[in-house]
Amino acid sequence: MKSIDEITRLSAEDLERISLDESIPVPEELSARVKAAVRKPARWVLPAGVAAAVATLVAVGLTLTQNPEPKDTFDDPYLAYAEVEKVFAKISGTVAYGAEKVSQSEQTLDKLSYWK
């Protein structure tokens, strides 16, 4: 009997020649062994797949219908820009406050390390 390595090294012509050689006996139980080796998918896999696909479609549909794009608050881009500017000023103000606190802490730490 050939090993798997030997079989993989065979050319397509060799494999064809061997498969047509009727002098090589085919084990009787081969067919049954192959069927047993190939596992049938579980019975619930197909309905589960269909149900998952339906659920996905329903969820996507619900998301699109229940979460529409809101109406723009501004018609004028200059007013919209002023609002964006306000937002960035607010964000920057918070960051500045944080940076100030960090700076104060660093000064306190410097003083403490000086007196050590």
Added chain:
Amino acid sequence: MKKLYILVAMLLVSITALAQDGRSLYNKYSDYDNVEAVYISPAMFRLIGKIPDVKMEGENVNLGPVIKSLSGLYILSIKQGAVADELAADVNHFIKKGQYELLMEAKESGEVTRMYTVGDDSVVNSFVMLSHAGAETNFICLDGTIPRDKLEELIADAAKD
């Protein structure tokens, strides 16, 4: 069959969680009484991008590169105890689900402000700022493909002034 029900339920829960974003929060709260709501669409951001010299008033900070990368701005401001708390809870939930990263937290006179971002090293896909103090909650959400370096530069420059 039990496995099938569990699988479908998990799928629906995960899709619903994914769907929660700035827009869904805006759609939920913008029609409430005593709520200030602002939405700027991607189309409006494209128009703003055409305004020459988009600089912050009184400051030498150019907003242009960041504005061009934005695709949505959602602002909600609620000054009504129960609803304000509900919004804060919803935002915290969506922050956790959306794998946002805490950028900074500031506490001042009982007001807690947190900033979060989600994206990668080079791009910020969403920026969220949540301020909560007593009966007031302010929520700002910026969506887009914002270059992280430009956003950080902008915030740092503005903070210096």
